[in-house]
Amino acid sequence: MPAWVDGRPAEALSVRDRGLAYGDGLFETIAVRAGRPRLLARHLARLEEGTRRLRLPAPLDLVEQELLAFAAQLGEGVAKLMLTRGEGLRGYAAPADAQVRRILVGSPAPAYPAANFDEGIALFPCATRLAEQPLLAGLKHLNRLEQVLARSEWSDPAFAEGLMRDQGGRVVEGVFSNLFLVRGGELLTPALSRCGVAGVMRAELLEWAAGQGIATMIRDVAYDELLHADEVFLCNSLYGIWPVRRLEAHAWPVGAITRKLQAHFRERLDS
Amino acid sequence: MPAWVDGRPAEALSVRDRGLAYGDGLFETIAVRAGRPRLLARHLARLEEGTRRLRLPAPLDLVEQELLAFAAQLGEGVAKLMLTRGEGLRGYAAPADAQVRRILVGSPAPAYPAANFDEGIALFPCATRLAEQPLLAGLKHLNRLEQVLARSEWSDPAFAEGLMRDQGGRVVEGVFSNLFLVRGGELLTPALSRCGVAGVMRAELLEWAAGQGIATMIRDVAYDELLHADEVFLCNSLYGIWPVRRLEAHAWPVGAITRKLQAHFRERLDS
Numbered sequence: 001m002p003a004w005v006d007g008r009p010a011e012a013l014s015v016r017d018r019g020l021a022y023g024d025g026l027f028e029t030i031a032v033r034a035g036r037p038r039l040l041a042r043h044l045a046r047l048e049e050g051t052r053r054l055r056l057p058a059p060l061d062l063v064e065q066e067l068l069a070f071a072a073q074l075g076e077g078v079a080k081l082m083l084t085r086g087e088g089l090r091g092y093a094a095p096a097d098a099q100v101r102r103i104l105v106g107s108p109a110p111a112y113p114a115a116n117f118d119e120g121i122a123l124f125p126c127a128t129r130l131a132e133q134p135l136l137a138g139l140k141h142l143n144r145l146e147q148v149l150a151r152s153e154w155s156d157p158a159f160a161e162g163l164m165r166d167q168g169g170r171v172v173e174g175v176f177s178n179l180f181l182v183r184g185g186e187l188l189t190p191a192l193s194r195c196g197v198a199g200v201m202r203a204e205l206l207e208w209a210a211g212q213g214i215a216t217m218i219r220d221v222a223y224d225e226l227l228h229a230d231e232v233f234l235c236n237s238l239y240g241i242w243p244v245r246r247l248e249a250h251a252w253p254v255g256a257i258t259r260k261l262q263a264h265f266r267e268r269l270d271s
Numbered sequence: 272m273p274a275w276v277d278g279r280p281a282e283a284l285s286v287r288d289r290g291l292a293y294g295d296g297l298f299e300t301i302a303v304r305a306g307r308p309r310l311l312a313r314h315l316a317r318l319e320e321g322t323r324r325l326r327l328p329a330p331l332d333l334v335e336q337e338l339l340a341f342a343a344q345l346g347e348g349v350a351k352l353m354l355t356r357g358e359g360l361r362g363y364a365a366p367a368d369a370q371v372r373r374i375l376v377g378s379p380a381p382a383y384p385a386a387n388f389d390e391g392i393a394l395f396p397c398a399t400r401l402a403e404q405p406l407l408a409g410l411k412h413l414n415r416l417e418q419v420l421a422r423s424e425w426s427d428p429a430f431a432e433g434l435m436r437d438q439g440g441r442v443v444e445g446v447f448s449n450l451f452l453v454r455g456g457e458l459l460t461p462a463l464s465r466c467g468v469a470g471v472m473r474a475e476l477l478e479w480a481a482g483q484g485i486a487t488m489i490r491d492v493a494y495d496e497l498l499h500a501d502e503v504f505l506c507n508s509l510y511g512i513w514p515v516r517r518l519e520a521h522a523w524p525v526g527a528i529t530r531k532l533q534a535h536f537r538e539r540l541d542s
Contacts, residue, residue, distance in 0.1 A: 003286050003287070005286065010286070011285060011286060011287075012283035012284060012285055012286060013283060013284055013285075013286050013291065014282060014283055014284075015274050015276065015281070015282060015283060015284050015353075015374050015376055016274070016282075016376060017291070018419075019291050020284065020288070020290050020291045020353070020355075020374075020413070021298070021351075021353070021413070021415070022294075022413065022414075022415035022416065022418070022419050023293075023294035023413055023414050023415060023416055024415070024416060024419050027292070029361070054416070054419075054420075055423065078361060080292075080361060082286075082291065082292070084291075085419075089378065090300070090349060090351060090378045090381070091381075091422075091447070092415065092418045092419050092421075092422035092446055092447060093422050093423070093426075094419070094422075094423060103286050103291075105286055105287060105361075107360065107361045110361070110362075128406060129404075129406075131402035131403055131404035131407075131466075132402055132403070132438060133400075133402035133417065135399060135417075135420055136402075136416060136417075141416055142291070142292070142293065142294055142416075143293075143294050143414035143415070143416045144292070144293035144294060144295070144363065144414070145293065145294055145295060145325070145407060145412055145413075145414045146404065146406075146407075147293070147363045148289075148293050148295050148325075148356075148363050148365070149325075149406055150363075151362075151363035151364050151365075152326065152364070152365060155364075167403060167404075175363055176362070176363060195402075
């Protein structure tokens with residue numbers, strides 16, 4: 001699969017890059033179908049917010065051009081886009097002339113079992129709790145050790161995803177997904193002001209649901225509220241929507257709202 | 272300056288390395304004098320703890336051999352040692368056959384003003400608060416965006432370091448240093464069970480002070496306790512010990528215990 005650095009085919013990056021040294025950068029994981037990046041505007045919007053909050057002087061027009069050209073070459077699969085603050089001297093202070101590095105890495109489309117989508121999944125209860133850092137919350141930055149630790153907690157393929165909670169015990173998200181609850185016909189998803197990644201599918205889904213007259217709410221969600229939800233599902237931009245059927249002793253059905261959202265977004269993401 | 276990857280001269284690393292993708296790894300910043308790494312046993316001990324807690328299957332004997340050979344080639348300066356979980360497929364799950372990558376990057380010894388050591392420094396009050404994550408606290412891992420953000424808060428060279436507090440407002444450390452208070456002839460340094468990096472100089476200093484009959488304490492430290500300390504100083508393994516003279520409206524003298532520790536460790540680190 002192809003890999004580019006700064007717009008040219010390349011498999012390697014300087015060992016002095018601040019992306020490696022400090023995780024000083026951002027990434028996006030983008031579904032590519034028929035040579036085109038899916039949910040492009042959402043990915044670019046999140047990236048723009050990240051560059052602003054991390055003060056990364058990224059040439060976003062160029063990033064978009066390169067992503068489009070890379071996707072055209074990739075055809076089908078996943079384009080992982082990383083932006084780093086480039087090379088630096090030793091030390092946390094960024095060089096005044098920091099040159100943001102643009103990295104694109106291709107990989108095949110993930111081969112998730114169709115049953116995840118059709119029948120729903122079991123959620124592993126991760127013991128790894130997310131730390132609360134408002135300055136980084138919502139961003140898809142390169143500091144992802146918490147997700148690495150959480151994902152290392154289980155290897156049984158019976159669990160397709162894991163549930164992550166914050167230090168206060170509130171439910172936040174999956175390891176690589178966002179989480180939604182349906183209660184009394186309304187959609188509820190955890191606020192991501194202290195921790196978590198604000199996924200592009202989450203944003204897309206919130207907007208579309210609101211347009212369909214489904215009430216949506218973003219706020220803190222207690223563990224107990226999750227257990228008492230009518231429907232629970234996960235989403236991300238690669239697999240779309242998976243119903244959640246089981247977490248420890250708790251079981252949920254696959255409900256009508258989950259099916260409605262699945263149907264709409266399967267069509268949207270496949271087209 | 273030289274750079275090695277897996278024991279061989281190399282300037283570049285795969286763009287598929289998990290060190291870049293997730294900050295999935297550890298580092299040590301090691302002073303090298305006359306071709307030898309300083310405080311070697313301490314650096315190796317912290318690295319060993321990190322590999323254990325992150326479950327990084329690192330060949331530590333080989334890491335030590337390569338570090339010694341690298342230091343001999345470098346002569347004088349700083350050896351930055353990074354261990355990453357190596358290349359991976361897309362996704363947080365580590366490959367079963369993960370090969371830990373060993374990276375060494377040389378740089379010149381930092382040129383800090385002599386006045387930092389002789390007269391002491393002013394501390395910048397960073398607004399960036401450290402998140403509380405017990406699973407990572409104490410480790411020198413590659414997720415360092417908080418330090419990047421904190422260090423970006425000031426550019427005035429009148430501030431040689433910045434003070435970092437946790438989300439609860441307790442004082443924790445400097446951006447690239449550990450913090451000590453002297454109160455009534457006793458040494459006090461913040462506990463690092465929720466956040467912070469357990470520095471090798473901090474460990475060295477705690478052990479030596481205790482052996483000298485100076486009482487040492489490791490516990491949570493309130494901001495107010497810092498302001499009322501008799502002496503305050505910072506330490507790390509590159510510069511040794513800097514007295515802290517000023518933080519906002521507060522001023523401290525350079526006290527006798529700080530001077531005693533400086534004298535001892537200057538000799539130890541230079542020899």
